[in-house]
Amino acid sequence: MTEMMRAVRLHEFGGPEVLLYEDARRPVAARGEVLVRVHAASINPPDLYLRDGYRALPSEWQPHPAFPLILGTDVSGIVAAIGDSVSEFHLGDEVYAMVRFPQDVMKGSSAYAEYVCVPASELALKPVGIDHLQAAGAPMSLLTAWQFLVELGHDAANPFQSFPHVPVPLEGKTVLVNGAGGGVGHLAVQVAKWKGARVIAVASGKHEALLHDLGADQFIDYTKISPETAAQDVDLVIDAVGGSNMERFLNVIKPGGALFLVNPVGFSGQDDAAARGITVSSTQVRSNGAQLAEAGRLLDDGTIRVVIDSTFPLTDASAAHERASRGGLQGKIVLIAG
Structure with a gap:
């Protein structure tokens, strides 16, 4: 008899209302995979794009998945079963991961569910110093900040440019973070500060106190003054x-x-940048359990913390997507699965 679970599924593309909490088949861990009982999952921009069918993309790039599908990449939970050839995790381990990203970006990585199968290489032990909500909020945003600022961690072809992205030394440098109040931004502020940079945070005024608390040396409220007039002689801008x-x-x-x-989509200043001797670079974040384990030590000792904007039960994923669509997030939105 097929074991079942509850999950948030799409049967069509559309607005938040197309997210349906319903029965689904529980996945079975294949070779090299771990079955995780999900305690929490977080929302990331690719979830919103896929729910909407990536309508902003040219039609030939839009997904044509087999419905129903389950959204979500970021999870924290407990190991419930282990597939063949997995020795580094054990039943009952508390773990977190960004699941099969970007390879499953157009068909859903299945995190909005009670159970999800995760390749062992993408999994890391959850830092003991944080709870499942914070751990679920970390993976995509933290790996993005890490791969941009610390270590790329892979040799996959770069979809945005012909050369690999290379992080730059940050100790003693001035780093400006645009969008510093959001999921990636608030973690980029902390990673840059940990690496020894002087950090300028750009966000709306409601984020000022938080960002100073997270280590920002200077704050620019973009609703009152443009950052390009308030800052100068910056070594690195991460937008x-x-x-x-x-x-x-x-x-x-x-x-x-x-x-x-x-x-980087829409950037048109390559010639101007070259004339100024400025390197412009981007990359696609990729799942990486080893990096989550390394960065997890900073979460564990409080050097870096994940800020939670709001939480919703998994049963109310549509309301969580509505919150995400309104913007102005301070950190991450997290779904509580149990």
Whole structure:
């Protein structure tokens, strides 16, 4: 008899209302995989894009998955079963992961569920110093900050450029983080500070106290003053926002500095950057259990902390997506599975 579970599934693309909490078949751990009983899962922008069918992409790039599908990549939970050839994890271990990203980005990585199968190579022991909510909020955002600022950690082809992304030394440098109040941004502030940088945080005014508490040396409220007029002689800008006019940050960067774009689509300042001697680079975050284990030590001792914007029960994933769509997040939205 097939074992069942509860999950949030899509039967069609659309708004938050298409997320349905219903019965689904419980997955079975294959060779090299671990079955995780999910305690919490977090929401990331790719979840919203996939739910909507990636309508912003050209039609030939839009997904055509087999419905129903289950969204979500970031999980924290407990090992419930172990597949063949897995020796590094044991039943009952508390673990966290970013699941099969980006390889399953167009069909769903199945984290919005009571159980999910995770390749052992993508899994790490949950830091004991944090709870499942914080751990679930970490993986994609923390790995993004880590792979941009500390270590790329893989040799996969870069989908955004012809050369691999290379982090730059940060000790003694000035780093500006745009979108510092969000999921990636608030962790990038902390990682840059840990690496010895002077950090300028750019966000709306409601985030000022938090970002100073997280280590930012200077705060710029972009609703009152443009960061390109308030900052100068910056060694590195990491833009976690994207959108129009990313080129404006070239004006605050020193010759020989760098502009790292978490979402580079639409950037058109390559020639201007080259003329100024500024490196512009991006990369696609990828699942990596070893990096989560390494970064987890910083979560464990409190050097880095995950800020939770809000929590919702897994049964109310549609309301969580509505919250995400309104923007202005301070940290991460987390779904509580049990």
